Amino acid sequence: MAETISINGTAHPIPEDPRITLLDFLRHDLRLTGTKKGCDHGQCGACTVIVNGMRINSCLTLAAMHEGDEVTTIEGLGTPDAPSPMQRAFLENDGYQCGYCTPGQICSATAMLGEIANGWPSDASETLDGDIEATGDEIRERMSGNLCRCGAYANIVAAIRDVAAEESA
């Protein structure tokens, strides 16, 4: 049986050239171009995808290392007709200008709210074991791996706070 990797619920054979990063596999081989290549060195977060529930930089991992893994990209979160709550909140809050970092921001923020729901602390948390609220400080710290060169941060934080408030309501 061929070794496969699941992308948004569909199994794909793992590419033969081991040098292919998960990011290049998504964009170049599968033409899932929602995931963006920014720095290609794990600094900007534009390539963020969710693997087995955890957000990672798809540029700093090889496709071959993900045999049997479940990958969710921006295309897997929602569609233009049926956007995910985070996608809708970015639209409603104008959480972007050029939009290049947006898929990474949205994948990152989606997984980030799960981390808060799990009670996982961040560097901004007062204590390591307290309840965590999606405050501006928490969101800014937890999203520090996603850069926006347009500087749409204020609206990105507002979008994430909206979804956090909906989810905890």
Place this chain on the structure above:
Amino acid sequence: MRPFQYDRARTLTDAAQIMQGEDAMAIAGGTNLLDLMKLQVETPRELADINRVGLGEIADTDDGGLRIGALATNTATAVHPRVRADYPVLSRAILAGATQQLRNKATTGGNLCQRTRCFYFMNIDQPCNKREPGSGCGALDGIAKLHAVLGASGECIATYPGDMAVALSALDASVEINGSDGTERTVPVRDFHCLPGDTPWRDNVLEPGEIITAVTLPAPVGGTQLYRKVRERSSYAFALVSIAAIVEMEDGVFTRADLAFGGLAHKPWHDPRIAQALVGNAPSAELFDRAADILLEDAQGHGENDFKIPLARRTLHAVLEQASEDAA
């Protein structure tokens, strides 16, 4: 990336076998290694993917300590209930490093093995004795803002950039290592990383073919634990100076003061004389100065990083002041 042979190891024995190959390297999270491979700073001929060998467990040890498997991610370690409760300095140090995306992928073993590095090491057009022995050190007369003020040599003044290992040093953790011939050995984390000396290419004591299998923490000592990281941005930046501190006080005097320092040297810095100077004494500005005098007695700046010497002194003051107040 240069072409390489990729092999997925299913067991530690598999991995050990692959690691016998010439220029073979293990890959786990890959967050540092792949970055360096893209820059052709690292050019392994063979990669042993060890992600499936089953070293991800975090488990209690018989003596009340904790054994963190080499493949436990930084996130898994930082949020583990026992780490948060019994070794909070370790949670805090990990959370102060990198980004959530990187911590989700980075592993315990890989984090220890991340290269001690600087801009010159990362750029193959620049001289660097660590990357290319004998080519010189570009930082000595170049951009040296992040560089070492302790334990450096004329060959290399790079700093070890990790945060986790600084906490592990304060906690006096041990590193379990498997050789490619199946032998096992344990090294105190304080002895795991190397100073540059005249072998700057050597970041740690791992021999060719060896793989870290776990990090073991001794039984918890309690006390006040904190990690203070001073950096140029409030998130996702390497430390200029960082301090992991485990402090206990009784009757107004220090009974424990285990400190380790990041951002100052080619390895996490630990000087046992600092605890000796502090223990048995009541906190005071004079005492903190004495501790800083010991820490910085051989400190040497390289121009741009001269500021790290007074910064380390002030950070040590701040940490000891806060820790002694919290512990009192």
